[in-house]
Amino acid sequence: MSDTASQSRIEELLAGLNAPQREAVTHGEGPLLILAGAGTGKTRVLTHRIAFLEGTGMARANEILAITFTNKAAQEMRERVELLLGRRTRAMWVMTFHAACARMLRAEAHRLGYTRQFTIYDQADARRLVKRCLDNLGVDTKRYTPGAVHHQISDAKNKLRDAEDYRRMTGDSTAFTTHVADAFAIYQTELLRMNAMDFDDLLVNAVNVLQLFQEVRDRFSTAFRHVLVDEYQDTNAVQYRWLQLLSSEHRNLAVVGDDAQSIYGFRGADIANILSFEETFPDAHVVKLEQNYRSTQTILSAANAVIAHNREQKHKSLWTNLGEGEPIRIRELDDEHAEGRYVVGEIERLVDEGASRAEIAVFYRTNAQSRIIEDTLMRRDIAYQVIGGTKFYERAEIKDAIAYLTVLGNPQDVVSFQRIVNSPRRGIGQTSLGRVTAYADTQGISIWEAAANADQVPGLGTAAVRALSRFMDTMEGLRERVEQRVPVGDLLESLLHDTGYVDALKAERTIEAQGREENLAELVEVAREFDATAEEEMDTLDVFLQGVALVADADTRTDDEGLVTLMTIHNAKGLEYPIVFIAGMEEGVFPHSRALDEGGLEEERRLAYVGVTRAMRSLYMTSARRRNVFGAMQYGLRSRFLDEIPRELTDRADEPRIRPGMAAQRPGSWAASQPSPRSAAPVPAYRMGDDVSHAAFGAGVVTGVEAGGIVVVRFAGDGSERKLMAEYAPITKL
Numbered sequence: 001m002s003d004t005a006s007q008s009r010i011e012e013l014l015a016g017l018n019a020p021q022r023e024a025v026t027h028g029e030g031p032l033l034i035l036a037g038a039g040t041g042k043t044r045v046l047t048h049r050i051a052f053l054e055g056t057g058m059a060r061a062n063e064i065l066a067i068t069f070t071n072k073a074a075q076e077m078r079e080r081v082e083l084l085l086g087r088r089t090r091a092m093w094v095m096t097f098h099a100a101c102a103r104m105l106r107a108e109a110h111r112l113g114y115t116r117q118f119t120i121y122d123q124a125d126a127r128r129l130v131k132r133c134l135d136n137l138g139v140d141t142k143r144y145t146p147g148a149v150h151h152q153i154s155d156a157k158n159k160l161r162d163a164e165d166y167r168r169m170t171g172d173s174t175a176f177t178t179h180v181a182d183a184f185a186i187y188q189t190e191l192l193r194m195n196a197m198d199f200d201d202l203l204v205n206a207v208n209v210l211q212l213f214q215e216v217r218d219r220f221s222t223a224f225r226h227v228l229v230d231e232y233q234d235t236n237a238v239q240y241r242w243l244q245l246l247s248s249e250h251r252n253l254a255v256v257g258d259d260a261q262s263i264y265g266f267r268g269a270d271i272a273n274i275l276s277f278e279e280t281f282p283d284a285h286v287v288k289l290e291q292n293y294r295s296t297q298t299i300l301s302a303a304n305a306v307i308a309h310n311r312e313q314k315h316k317s318l319w320t321n322l323g324e325g326e327p328i329r330i331r332e333l334d335d336e337h338a339e340g341r342y343v344v345g346e347i348e349r350l351v352d353e354g355a356s357r358a359e360i361a362v363f364y365r366t367n368a369q370s371r372i373i374e375d376t377l378m379r380r381d382i383a384y385q386v387i388g389g390t391k392f393y394e395r396a397e398i399k400d401a402i403a404y405l406t407v408l409g410n411p412q413d414v415v416s417f418q419r420i421v422n423s424p425r426r427g428i429g430q431t432s433l434g435r436v437t438a439y440a441d442t443q444g445i446s447i448w449e450a451a452a453n454a455d456q457v458p459g460l461g462t463a464a465v466r467a468l469s470r471f472m473d474t475m476e477g478l479r480e481r482v483e484q485r486v487p488v489g490d491l492l493e494s495l496l497h498d499t500g501y502v503d504a505l506k507a508e509r510t511i512e513a514q515g516r517e518e519n520l521a522e523l524v525e526v527a528r529e530f531d532a533t534a535e536e537e538m539d540t541l542d543v544f545l546q547g548v549a550l551v552a553d554a555d556t557r558t559d560d561e562g563l564v565t566l567m568t569i570h571n572a573k574g575l576e577y578p579i580v581f582i583a584g585m586e587e588g589v590f591p592h593s594r595a596l597d598e599g600g601l602e603e604e605r606r607l608a609y610v611g612v613t614r615a616m617r618s619l620y621m622t623s624a625r626r627r628n629v630f631g632a633m634q635y636g637l638r639s640r641f642l643d644e645i646p647r648e649l650t651d652r653a654d655e656p657r658i659r660p661g662m663a664a665q666r667p668g669s670w671a672a673s674q675p676s677p678r679s680a681a682p683v684p685a686y687r688m689g690d691d692v693s694h695a696a697f698g699a700g701v702v703t704g705v706e707a708g709g710i711v712v713v714r715f716a717g718d719g720s721e722r723k724l725m726a727e728y729a730p731i732t733k734l
């Protein structure tokens with residue numbers, strides 16, 4: 001492109017921005033913080049800054065790392081940049097934290113004992129493995145559910161704590177924490193043995209590899225000249241550390257966020273990361289954006305009034321020139337069915353008046369609330385989509401097909417192997433499988449090798465040996481095709497055929513089985529689309545599986561013309577719709593009863609703020625006086641958030657009721673809203689000469705202690721001396 005052409009392109013780029021936005025986009029080198037309320041163009045600033053950096057030659061495309069939280073947001077960001085830059089966007093890393101870490105680990109995980117074919121376990125796989133660990137420990141999984149235990153493990157990992165740290169910090173304070181600590185240790189060993197990582201490991205291991213290997217850190221932190229992060233208010237400790245490491249060389253870290261929209265505290269997101277950015281980077285350039293381009297003044301004023309009830313927030317004043325707009329419609333209905341009928345009735349009326357269904361979204365606090373609204377929409381024949389409901393990749397047959405591919409890519413993967421060995425039925429029962437697994441364990445070989453030598457497995461009946469041998473013959477044949485690097489679509493098609501999977505479905509002759517076949521055909525289609533875009537030299541199967549593992553647990557929103565969109569408010573972050581309904585505005589539902597107990601009220605209020613600020617033109621908020629929650633009838637009070645919206649902004653069809661005993665019914669809820677002092681992690685003090693043990697490097701001795709919590713350790717194993725962050729490194733004092 002000629003200089004004048006690129007010049008005019010940049011002028012065009014800047015023309016669509018207001019003064020502070022332009023200031024942020026054109027900021028040169030050094031840390032940059034854009035702290036602004038909802039709808040002020042933060043995401044727009046990021047995409048324009050990316051284009052600006054590239055367009056002015058301040059950074060080459062492959063020197064830019066841009067991070068967001070959801071796949072949908074990453075996809076949108078990539079599309080927006082592509083509009084501005086075209087094909088050059090291809091070389092950029094515009095992706096989620098998890099995708100970026102997975103990509104980094106494909107190249108570096110071998111340093112941590114994984115192969116590049118490592119499997120990514122989604123939440124369900126992870127929970128299954130936790131259950132196995134608990135079973136092995138003889139723990140009653142009805143009392144100590146795998147879900148609850150996994151949550152604790154995940155929470156610890158997100159704070160960069162390993163099993164030992166967890167045990168040290170909780171002590172053996174309760175039976176529960178003891179079980180968690182035990183299961184955590186086995187779980188990690190098992191994951192490594194199976195060459196698998198869960199979602200949290202992607203981040204933790206990416207941090208480890210950067211932290212432990214100077215040359216890796218040097219390479220990546222030099223390569224990424226500019227690091228940009230959207231929704232920075234939702235980063236947790238491990239993500240924060242990862243960003244710090246990556247931007248350590250150039251210090252060109254540009255983050256945008258809104259402290260009022262931090263809604264992932266329950267996953268360890270630390271609002272302090274954004275509030276203290278200026279302390280971490282005293283030379284940070286700070287830009288504030290105050291003009292909202294999304295919503296009417298009424299919607300903004302309502303959002304501002306609600307969030308004003310939180311103590312912990314930076315004050316921001318938002319304004320818009322989109323005018324007053326309509327009042328917020330607040331309706332109190334008899335029960336959830338009446339609520340569903342009201343919402344759907346309004347949707348029909350709006351569509352009759354000319355609104356497009358795609359302009360309408362219905363939000364709720366928890367996934368379970370969607371069913372009644374879905375039923376009503378279905379009865380009225382209104383096309384809709386649910387974001388984050390039962391998804392394509394969660395269907396059994398899709399998970400089977402993926403498990404087959406996974407085993408072909410990673411023969412160590414016991415969980416996937418167990419899933420497919422008898423699906424379709426081949427006469428390989430639980431007992432036989434147990435013997436094969438035990439044999440693999442005692443011999444220290446992979447499950448694949450054990451099954452391929454079924455005749456060597458003690459105690460296995462002849463029928464089972466024959467069945468396994470036949471099965472493994474098929475699998476060996478497929479594995480050869482993997483080695484020949486056939487396209488993933490072809491591989492998938494042959495495996496569905498060769499393993500008898502499709503034939504078994506055909507033999508069922510049911511509607512369901514037919515549906516399953518169609519889903520599998522759809523998956524083959526997904527693989528073919530992938531093959532069409534795959535680059536020559538890449539490990540296609542692994543890259544394909546990595547992509548699947550990451551979308552499987554995330555959002556797959558499509559902008560199909562004419563679909564009403566349903567989703568939880570968490571999923572709606574960063575999105576906008578002309579017409580928004582928020583259903584279930586009741587105490588106990590929203591704010592959620594769990595949040596009241598745990599002092600999470602401020603986070604619930606931020607969530608309300610996120611919900612309200614998605615609306616551009618019209619906002620409806622509904623509540624039910626009675627609601628069936630998991631089989632029990634509940635009589636809910638109207639949500640306090642509704643009462644926090646000034647009456648003059650609303651059109652309320654129901655007079656507020658006097659609510660006797662209100663205070664008595666909310667024991668402690670106000671006390672719970674007091675900000676609690678954050679507990680600092682107790683890090684043992686290290687002194688020269690202390691003996692320590694490191695998870696990867698083994699025994700060592702402290703040879704120095706430096707400012708900023710750094711300890712220098714000389715390791716006995718290879719004699720190396722390494723600098724470690726005392727707080728984060730997997731070291732223990734002996």
Ligand code: ATP
Pocket residue numbers: 016017018021037038039040041042043044045258261292293294573574575576
């Ligand atoms: P959120 O806090 O919800 O993530 P945000 O601050 O990221 O919001 P954007 O999504 O970037 O805001 O922008 C909100 C809307 O305002 C978008 O439709 C965007 O195109 C529009 N917008 C932002 N800045 C301008 C501008 N200078 N001129 C015109 N439209 C703008």
Ligand code: MG
Pocket residue numbers: 042043044230574
């Ligand atoms: Mg945004």
